[in-house]
Amino acid sequence: MSHRVIVVGGGLAGLAASVRIAEAGVPVDLFSLVPVKRSHSVCAQGGINACNEVARQQGYSEYEHFDETIYGGDYLADQHPVLEMANWAPRIIDLLDRMGVPFNRTSEGYRDLRLFGGSLFKRTHFAGATTGQQLIYALDEQARRYEAEGKITKYEYWEFLGPVFADDAGGGRRCVGVVGQDLRTMQVRAFRGDAVVMATGGNGLVFGKSTNSIICTGAAAARCFKAGVAYGNPEMIQVHPTAIPGADKLRLMSESARGEGGRVWVPRTKNDARRASEIPEAERFYFLEEKYPAYGNIVPRDIATREIFDICVNQGLGVGGGNSVYLDLTHKDPEYLTRKLGGILDIYEKFVGVDPRREPMQIFPAVHYSMGGLHTTFVKGRYNPGEPLSKHVSGSAPPLGSEVGLGMSYGDPGNMVTNVAGLYAFGEVNFAYHGANRLGANALLSCIFDGLFCGLSVVNYMKNGAPSKTPHGQVGASVYESARSAEQSKYEALLGAASRGEADEKTNPYVIHRELGAEMTAACTVVKSEGRLRECLSRIGDFKERMARVRVPDAAGWSNQSLCFARAVGDMLSVAEAVCLGSIERKESRGAHYRTDFPERDDANFMKTTVARWDATGQRVTVEFAPVDGSLVRPTARTYGKKEAGAGQPKPAMSGV
Amino acid sequence: MLNFTPAAGAGSGAGGGSGAGGGNRARAVPGRTIRVRVKRCEGPGKASRWEVFAVKAEAGSNVISVLQQIASNPVTVEGERTTPVVWDSGCLEEVCGACTMVINGRVRQSCSCLIDEYAPGEGDEITLEPMSKFPVVRDLWVDRSRLFHNLSRVKAWVPIDGTYNLGPGPRETPAQQETRYALSECMSCGCCLEACPQFTLEEDPKAWGTSFIGAHAISQARLFNEHATGRALKGERLEALMGPGGVSDCGNAQNCVKVCPKHIPLTESIAAIGRAVTIHAVARWFRG
Numbered sequence: 001m002s003h004r005v006i007v008v009g010g011g012l013a014g015l016a017a018s019v020r021i022a023e024a025g026v027p028v029d030l031f032s033l034v035p036v037k038r039s040h041s042v043c044a045q046g047g048i049n050a051c052n053e054v055a056r057q058q059g060y061s062e063y064e065h066f067d068e069t070i071y072g073g074d075y076l077a078d079q080h081p082v083l084e085m086a087n088w089a090p091r092i093i094d095l096l097d098r099m100g101v102p103f104n105r106t107s108e109g110y111r112d113l114r115l116f117g118g119s120l121f122k123r124t125h126f127a128g129a130t131t132g133q134q135l136i137y138a139l140d141e142q143a144r145r146y147e148a149e150g151k152i153t154k155y156e157y158w159e160f161l162g163p164v165f166a167d168d169a170g171g172g173r174r175c176v177g178v179v180g181q182d183l184r185t186m187q188v189r190a191f192r193g194d195a196v197v198m199a200t201g202g203n204g205l206v207f208g209k210s211t212n213s214i215i216c217t218g219a220a221a222a223r224c225f226k227a228g229v230a231y232g233n234p235e236m237i238q239v240h241p242t243a244i245p246g247a248d249k250l251r252l253m254s255e256s257a258r259g260e261g262g263r264v265w266v267p268r269t270k271n272d273a274r275r276a277s278e279i280p281e282a283e284r285f286y287f288l289e290e291k292y293p294a295y296g297n298i299v300p301r302d303i304a305t306r307e308i309f310d311i312c313v314n315q316g317l318g319v320g321g322g323n324s325v326y327l328d329l330t331h332k333d334p335e336y337l338t339r340k341l342g343g344i345l346d347i348y349e350k351f352v353g354v355d356p357r358r359e360p361m362q363i364f365p366a367v368h369y370s371m372g373g374l375h376t377t378f379v380k381g382r383y384n385p386g387e388p389l390s391k392h393v394s395g396s397a398p399p400l401g402s403e404v405g406l407g408m409s410y411g412d413p414g415n416m417v418t419n420v421a422g423l424y425a426f427g428e429v430n431f432a433y434h435g436a437n438r439l440g441a442n443a444l445l446s447c448i449f450d451g452l453f454c455g456l457s458v459v460n461y462m463k464n465g466a467p468s469k470t471p472h473g474q475v476g477a478s479v480y481e482s483a484r485s486a487e488q489s490k491y492e493a494l495l496g497a498a499s500r501g502e503a504d505e506k507t508n509p510y511v512i513h514r515e516l517g518a519e520m521t522a523a524c525t526v527v528k529s530e531g532r533l534r535e536c537l538s539r540i541g542d543f544k545e546r547m548a549r550v551r552v553p554d555a556a557g558w559s560n561q562s563l564c565f566a567r568a569v570g571d572m573l574s575v576a577e578a579v580c581l582g583s584i585e586r587k588e589s590r591g592a593h594y595r596t597d598f599p600e601r602d603d604a605n606f607m608k609t610t611v612a613r614w615d616a617t618g619q620r621v622t623v624e625f626a627p628v629d630g631s632l633v634r635p636t637a638r639t640y641g642k643k644e645a646g647a648g649q650p651k652p653a654m655s656g657v
Numbered sequence: 658m659l660n661f662t663p664a665a666g667a668g669s670g671a672g673g674g675s676g677a678g679g680g681n682r683a684r685a686v687p688g689r690t691i692r693v694r695v696k697r698c699e700g701p702g703k704a705s706r707w708e709v710f711a712v713k714a715e716a717g718s719n720v721i722s723v724l725q726q727i728a729s730n731p732v733t734v735e736g737e738r739t740t741p742v743v744w745d746s747g748c749l750e751e752v753c754g755a756c757t758m759v760i761n762g763r764v765r766q767s768c769s770c771l772i773d774e775y776a777p778g779e780g781d782e783i784t785l786e787p788m789s790k791f792p793v794v795r796d797l798w799v800d801r802s803r804l805f806h807n808l809s810r811v812k813a814w815v816p817i818d819g820t821y822n823l824g825p826g827p828r829e830t831p832a833q834q835e836t837r838y839a840l841s842e843c844m845s846c847g848c849c850l851e852a853c854p855q856f857t858l859e860e861d862p863k864a865w866g867t868s869f870i871g872a873h874a875i876s877q878a879r880l881f882n883e884h885a886t887g888r889a890l891k892g893e894r895l896e897a898l899m900g901p902g903g904v905s906d907c908g909n910a911q912n913c914v915k916v917c918p919k920h921i922p923l924t925e926s927i928a929a930i931g932r933a934v935t936i937h938a939v940a941r942w943f944r945g
Contacts, residue, residue, distance in 0.1 A: 023819055034745075035805060037845055038753040097826035100815040100884045102838040109828035128838050133752050137841060141814035148809050184794050213748045247715045247722030248768070249749045350751070352717060353771045452820055502738065510729035553731055554740040558700045559795035562728065562741050 003462045003471060004029060006178050006193035008160045008220060010036025012132070012444060013427025014199030015139035016451020017458070021197075022143075022151040024459045029191060030143070031155045031180055033215045037140045040201050040213040041447065044132025045252070047114060047124035048096075048444040050089030051402075054113065059395030060121040062087045062402040067392035067633060069442060072118045073371070073435020074591035074638050075607055076233065078629035080380045081415075081432050084407025085449045092448050093125055099138040102127050117255075117301075118439040120394050129343055135444055157183040159564060161490075162223045163196055163423055164483040166475050173228075174466050175423035176475045179487045184559050188488045190480035194467035195422045195458050198224060199451070202370040202428045206572050206579065207525065208517015209250050210367035211243055219568035221374055221429050222575045229418045231612040232375035232431030234575065235582035238438055238592050239525050241304040243366030244348060245324050250366035251351055253327070254344045257361070258297045260337070263328045264288050264304075265360075266311055271321040276328070276360045287311055305365040306594065309526040312364065319362055328360035367525060369443060371434040371592065372582070374425035375611055378432070379412040380629075381405045388634040408453070413461035416454040421466060424458055426450035431609070436591020494552050494563050503551035509566035512550070516543050516569070516576060524579050529596045533584045540577050544619075547573060577621045578612040585623045586610060591638075603635055685773035689714050692734065692782040693723055695742050698793050705793075709734045714776065720760065720767035720785065721749055742785075744797035751918060754846030758797050759786040764851040764916055788851045792860050803859065804847050807870045811878040811894045815887040827885035840880040840926065842919040849873050849913035849923055855906055867901040872913035875904055876926035882933065895930075895937040904930050 003026050007018045010032035018028045032039065051062045066086035070079055097103060097111065103125055104112040113122040127134035146152040164177035177192045203218025204210030225231050242257065243250040258264070265286045267279050288307060289296045299307070308325050312318035318325060329337055329345075334357040337345060348356050383406040389399060404410050416432065417424050425431075427447040434442065462468065505511050523536035547570045554562040588602035589595050608625035615622050691714050698705045710727050711734050718726075728741035747755035749768040756767040761775060761784050776783045791799035829837075849872040850856045859868045878894040881887035898904045904927060913923040 020820055034747055034753075034755060035801070035845075037805070038747045038755045040748065042752045042844070043748050043750060091822045094822065094825045095817075095820055098815070098817050098823065098886065100826070100837075100881070100887055102834050102841050105829060105831045105834045107831065109830050111825075128842075130752060130842065133844070134838075134841060138815075141808075142817070144805070144809055145812075145814045145816070148812075184800075213753065214746050245717070246749075247718040248725060249721075251750055347750075350769055351719070351771070353773050508729060510725075514729075553728075556699065556740065556795075559743055559798065561743050 002027070003194045003467060004192065005195050005197065005458055005462070006031065006191060007197045007199060008178060009039070009199035009201060009427070009429070010143075010154075010156075011039035011041040011199060011201055011427060012136055012139060012447035013451050014039075014197070015136065015143050016448045017197050017199060017426055017455045018152050018451075019139060019142045019146065020452050020455030021458055022146040024456070026459055026462065028152045029155060029193065030152055031158045031160055031178070033157070033159055033183070035156045036143065036154065037137065039136060040216055041136040041444070042130070042133040043211070043213060044444055045129050046116060047126035047131045047441045048093065048135065049116065049119075049123050049439070049441045050093045050125060050445065051086070051123060052090060052093070052111070052113060052125070055121040055123050058121060060123060061398040062089065063398030063400065064121070064392055064394060065089060065123065068118050069433070069439055070435070070633055071391065071636075071638060072439040073437050074601065075435065075603070075630065075635040076236070076590060076609070076628060077433055077435030078378065078609075079632040080407045080629055081378045082407070083383065083632060084381060084453065085433055085446060087402040087404070087407060088449055088453060089445055090402075092445065092452065095452075096135060096138055096448075099142060101134050101138045104128065116440050124441045132444055135448070139448075155180065159183055160200070160220045160223065161188065161487045162483065163227050163229075163420070164190060164480055165227065165420060166479045168421060168466055169469070172421060174421035176472050177480060177483075179483050181487070181491070181564075183561075183564060186491070186557055186560060188484055188491055190484040192472040192475070192480065194462045194472050195424065197424045197426055197458060198374060198429050199426045200429045203572070203575055204367050204370075205513075206516070206576050207237070207367040207520045208514060209246070209248070211240060211250055211252055212367075214249070217568040217572055218370075218575045219571040222571040224374060224418070224423070225578070225612075226571065226574050226614045226616070228614065228616070229420055229423060230375035231372065231575070231578050233372035233436070233582065233610045234578035234612050235524070235586055235593050235610060236371035236436050236591060237367055237525055237579065238369040238371060239305050239365045240368040241301050241308060241365045242327060242363045244352060245362060245364045246351060250364070251347065252366075252368075253348065253361065253363050255301065257327055257329065257341060257344060260340050261329065261332055262297060263331070264297050264308070264325055265328060266317045266319060266325050270316055273320070276326055277330075285317065302592070302594070306526050308363075308365055313522060318364075324362040324364045326360035327363045329356055330358060330360055334358075365526060367521065369438055370428060371431070371436065371438055372579075372610075373429045373431040374418050375609070376416045376418055376425050376430055376432055377414055378416065379409040379414040381407045381409050383407065383632070385632060388631055390634050391636045392633070410453065411456040411460050413457050413465055415457040416450055417457070417461070422461060424454065426454060436593060490567070491563070494550070494567060495555060495557065495560070497550065498552040498555040498563065500551065503553055506546050507549050507551045509550050509552065509562065509569050512543055512546055513565075513569045516540075516573070520576055520579065524583050527594055527596055528583050530584060533580055537577065537580050537584070540573060540580060544573050574614060574621065578623075581621050581623050582610045582612055585625075601638070607635065685714075685777040686779050687716070689779040691772065691776040692780060693727065694782055694784045695796070696786040697742065697796050698787070700795050701792060708739060714772050718772040720770040720772070720783070721746055721756065723772060724767075742797060743795040745799075752844060754844035757788060757846045757848060757851075759788060759851065760784065764788060764848045766846065766918055769918075788847060790851050790856055790858050791847065792858070801845070801847050803862070803865050804845055804850065804871070804873065806862070806865050807874040808845070808877055810866065810870060810897050811874050812890045812897070813874070813877040813881055815881060815884055816889055817886065829885070833883070837880055837883055840876055840883075840921060843873055843876060843921055844919065845873060846918065847873070848916045848918060852912035852916040854910050854912070855908045869902050869906040870898065872907075872923040872927060875907075875930050876921060876923050879926040879929050891933075892937065895934050898930060899934050899938060904934055907931075
């Protein structure tokens with residue numbers, strides 16, 4: 001009986017995993033909500049970090065990349081996996097290069113590099129302003145090649161409804177397949193597999209509108225969570241300070257607009273109805289310049305985010321009473337702006353329909369990335385210094401090389417597997433690598449690294465683990481049938497409710513989602529406090545109660561998008577609750593998590609991973625804390641924002657373009 | 658100059674031009690109500706029908722947000738309750754290609770279609786139709802599998818030896834990178850196919866291998882032929898483009914390049930591949 005692997009999600013992580021596993025000779029069934037080439041990875045613009053020969057000769061090293069990532073993540077990430085990822089990064093760039101990614105080039109034909117937040121060295125590789133798109137295309141092409149050879153079978157426009165678990169000989173549970181639904185025919189079907197890789201990305205839609213694609217609901221992760229998979233650091237949500245508010249989504253506006261002299265302001269008078277150009281200088285509130293005379297508009301990202309949020313949400317001073325502030329470049333020469341910022345100004349003009357050279361842009365922070373995700377384990381590699389070293393001095397010689405297996409044990413089945421054997425989590429849906437805050441241009445890296453490095457772990461699990469004794473073909477049919485029929489019943493119940501009359505505001509899934517997003521954004525993102533979080537937790541309880549009575553506005557048994565959306569909203573509530581409860585229990589401030597009532601980092605009590613679990617009996621989330629692997633480098637205060645006060649150019653503390 | 662007349666059938670999108678310039682944005686009336694006319698179809702083999710919705714234009718709204726508004730309260734102008742419109746979408750930033758449809762007779766992405774441009778006045782109407790060259794799944798959602806199948810026909814990939822650590826790829830000049838990057842921005846949206854008179858609806862996958870392959874796949878063949886390693890499959894790509902449905906089926910209408918949202922030089926690619934196919938054919942003839 002031959003083995004098969006199921007990969008759920010066809011973004012960078014899912015494609016990298018599929019290619020790696022198929023290459024090892026194991027057939028892959030690849031499930032995706034959309035044709036894989038349209039996955040959210042296409043949205044990443046900035047680049048992908050890796051040590052490179054130029055930076056190396058200037059004093060940079062894989063070890064410094066590791067150190068930056070740990071420091072940027074405010075010491076919440078387990079350290080061994082991050083070391084292995086940084087060590088692998090140059091190999092990943094070489095591989096992508098061989099696949100034909102059109103990386104920008106120097107005049108001599110080498111790969112060009114750019115400076116990015118969180119580093120003093122140029123270590124970010126890029127392909128125009130669409131690096132994520134170019135990387136996923138390269139992997140999509142390799143996956144298509146394997147598809148043509150019959151090694152990868154794609155199930156596009158299929159939705160993952162839940163994992164299938166079977167009792168293991170050892171008394172535990174292991175994952176032996178998935179239940180999916182064809183989004184066209186609405187057929188619900190169980191699929192057999194010896195291992196399942198979740199590579200389903202982030203959960204921006206829990207916050208209503210975000211910089212994420214419309215498919216990033218987090219529902220797939222939520223379905224695993226509700227099936228008993230632990231969730232790590234749910235409260236760690238990265239918010240980008242400057243996004244373009246849109247009626248449908250929030251699009252990124254690069255930080256360079258402020259770097260080039262952009263001034264952030266709101267009218268001093270609430271709900272001032274005048275156009276920006278009609279408001280005289282004296283009636284404008286340049287709140288960043290007034291509060292931070294040294295930094296002005298170029299305060300670090302997390303501070304900018306908090307201040308803009310405070311002005312709009314707490315003080316109600318946003319433009320037109322809404323959630324936006326002006327980012328004003330109109331005092332600059334239009335030709336200069338075009339030369340320096342042409343690309344990003346064009347994006348603004350394309351989607352807003354306003355020329356930012358003539359009218360101030362309107363921007364607002366936006367939920368951007370989830371550092372948290374399904375909780376996974378790892379097996380330490382060979383490097384164990386005994387005592388953690390002190391923080392790496394930038395540019396100094398690294399304490400070790402970059403050979404394979406120093407950070408994580410290569411090929412060990414215990415890498416990036418959840419608490420259920422055979423169920424792996426790769427990419428953004430995996431909680432590992434980024435700690436409390438992700439550095440810009442590290443996301444693409446972690447996705448591909450998971451797929452390539454841990455793909456071998458999946459293969460070895462099948463060769464040597466439970467599937468080697470009991471392959472999926474020997475698992476009883478009843479296991480699959482009961483999982484399938486449970487999902488079929490849920491589907492039919494939603495469909496049945498659709499034909500029982502109209503939804504009102506209380507039972508309309510679109511209205512519930514809008515209210516959930518507004519509540520989560522207000523309580524669980526930029527500024528958090530116990531009281532507000534408790535209120536949010538109670539609102540989530542209300543949403544749960546309303547979802548139980550939800551009325552889908554479409555009773556069709558064919559391509560019923562409203563039904564799928566309503567089902568996703570129901571599942572998202574469990575993740576929302578984990579985000580909220582994790583935020584309540586973490587009584588400190590660290591990275592992206594800022595508590596007004598606990599403004600300092602507290603390593604003694606909270607240099608720990610938040611582990612959330614779903615209590616199926618009580619239908620609620622519970623949270624506990626687990627130790628972090630801090631055995632390689634000792635924590636120091638994360639102060640680079642403040643240190644550079646005199647230099648005038650603070651290093652961004654939150655990077656994520 | 659706005660063209661509100663939906664142009665049905667082959668070649669929709671070519672030549673008509675939205676013509677929607679920045680001027681309309683300034684004229685957009687705040688708080689206006691617009692009409693959204695949607696071509697609906699409950700599934701394959703079912704008849705199409707039109708439904709019209711009145712929607713209050715929010716600041717900054719686009720076709721996506723309008724469809725979202727309709728979804729949360731799907732009532733037509735006649736006051737009849739209907740179902741939310743079904744459509745395909747993803748990134749909403751014009752990089753994934755999912756939300757392509759025919760708007761006011763011209764094919765384009767709906768996310769970058771601003772209501773202030775397309776329906777600036779009170780009561781202005783905007784018309785949404787599914788692409789006509791692909792089978793409709795439901796409403797505005799079409800099945801573009803054939804588009805991806807055609808990428809396999811031309812082996813649109815670099816034949817690497819595997820994911821092992823084998824050092825960097827071939828060096829290339831900035832000029833070569835710029836050429837390849839421009840071609841590599843193709844997001845497989847299908848605008849070029851919708852606008853092409855030679856690319857017609859073909860529901861039977863068995864006929865895909867001999868039906869016109871389309872500008873996007875020809876351009877991708879060029880992309881990989883330009884790469885030092887990808888070139889290894891150049892002969893196979895050109896063979897695929899020589900037969901029925903290959904590059905010689907192009908009728909030179911040049912609509913593809915006019916509607917490409919990424920401004921990919923598709924006609925240049927077709928010309929380059931056309932020349933390469935000729936040279937390949939002659940060389941093959943000499944080899945016997």
